[in-house]
Amino acid sequence: MSTQKRPSAPTTQQRTSAPAAQQRPSAWYAVPAVAFFGLFAVVPMVLVVFLSFTDWSGFGFPELSGAGNWSRLVEDTEARDALGLTLLFMVLSWVVQTPIAILIGVWAAGRQRNRAVLSSLFFLPLLLSTAAIALLWRSVLDPNFGVTQSLPLLDRFNFLGDTDVVVYTVVFVIAWQYIPFHTLLFQAAARGIPASLYEAATIDGAGRYRQFFTITLPLLKYTVVTSTVLQLVGSFTTFDTILILTGGGPGDATRIAPLYMYIRGFSGFEFGYASAIATLLLVLGAGLSLVVTRATGFRSMQSQQEGA
């Protein structure tokens, strides 16, 4: 339970010595993992690129079709809209989730009375599957019998049927699902901030808000990065929530890129074209991760946790 900023056992690690090197495990120990990962993750990655140059209806074998899918994708305004919507979701989700998660996380790291009880309530959404959450909110927001219809103010909105509102509805439901998780990250990090820093600041006369902005927030910087990376990658690939909550609708108001790919493939049986979209997603997703990890040193930070 140390902070993620400090290695757990620096002294022992630094004393690593050479002589035992002969008796080390061979690469063979990794073979099962590599074979498994290769077959079900690497091979599909290569295959999806191949499939994007074919026509395949899902039955029989794919047939090569040259770059047809790709030139179609370039022209496809629906695909462009879907990508734009995905981008909008990423930005909105981050803007909503990050501040709330930081505030609640820092609050939950404090020592008020009832904090334990309240924070275990906060974390309850973590126990629900995405499908359960989407179905729950679908009934809460139902335009006829939903909870929101029985509440003042909220009953004016058709949260799932109004094309102007539905995007924000989805962002909200996704935030409801994931804020507890990010809160957990911030809570753990805020707990790791040495109390002495606050004591010193108090002696120097800094008030609570000043302390928050000059001590807490700067020290949570790396957790913000971690949380941001996870949020960006997560909202880039959001799928189940939207499929269940809105099915991409009304119209195409919430048809984000992964859903567009799914619909083209598994509803339209245009697996070749869907593979071209998937390849684009793969490249963008990998690029996104690469950029954020390179820019932030995310990978090296991950090795800071101890044991669990």
Added chain:
Amino acid sequence: MATTAALAEPGAVPPAAPRRVRRGRPAGRREKPNWLAGVLATVWLVIVAVPLYYLVSASLRTRQDYLSTSPLTPTGEPTGENYSTVLSGGFAQYLLNNMIVTVATVAIVVAVTVPAAYTVARNAGRTVQRIFSVMLIGLAIPAQATIIPVYLLITQMRLYDTLLAIILPTAAFALPVALLVMTNSLRDIPSELYEAQTLDGAGPLAVLRHLVLPLAKPAITTVAVFTALNAWNGFLFPLVLTQSRDTRVLTLGLWDFQGQFGTNVPGLLAAVTLSVVPIFVLYLVGRRYLLSGLTAGFGK
């Protein structure tokens, strides 16, 4: 390697900051109540609690009762009717399928990750480290983007509409995080312990059995919980790779209830509630493990 990782880490905390070991002790700060944070926390609490309250309370009402009064009114006569409808509607089968998928996925992931992490942690050779890097790229692969070729592979392997069709790709996509968590944990085992084993004449296999396995238990728990949650909540792979009732898992079952029950909202909510029960029990039994599994690999 953990050392390099630590060094590569740009000084996040002032070096002079003392390591804080006391926990759960009332610290001197926060004497005055923090009103702003309190208000925000209360608002969020309402947003979290109201839907959950609605979930349980509405699931205990009859359909007529639900339609005739406001959804938030507590019912005068709670009924278990919806629960028995759900349980007789195939729920048990879905639950069983979910359990099979979850247990098998966890078993595969743990079985292949422990030896792999052992060699990544102890073998600085180029091949092994390169393998590790490639696996870590997997952290960034969106499963959606590979679903079509996975579908092709599974149908070609004649596994379509079997539980194995869900288990295999789910396990494969859980591997990168599992390997990361496990490797980090094994790197934290002091070298002296490995060396002592080697001096006693133990080969790598013996070290794996007598040193690595016992010491990796917390990491194995974390990996198991993380993998289990993913498998338990999985949606896309079951959606695309299975179709019949016999292979339906809980998440898909819920979605199916939605269609089946139509406007029977209490029935659907009973199904949703039931689907949460197993995880809720797990939460009550091992809160710590559950939370660590949730945040596996993302710093604590």
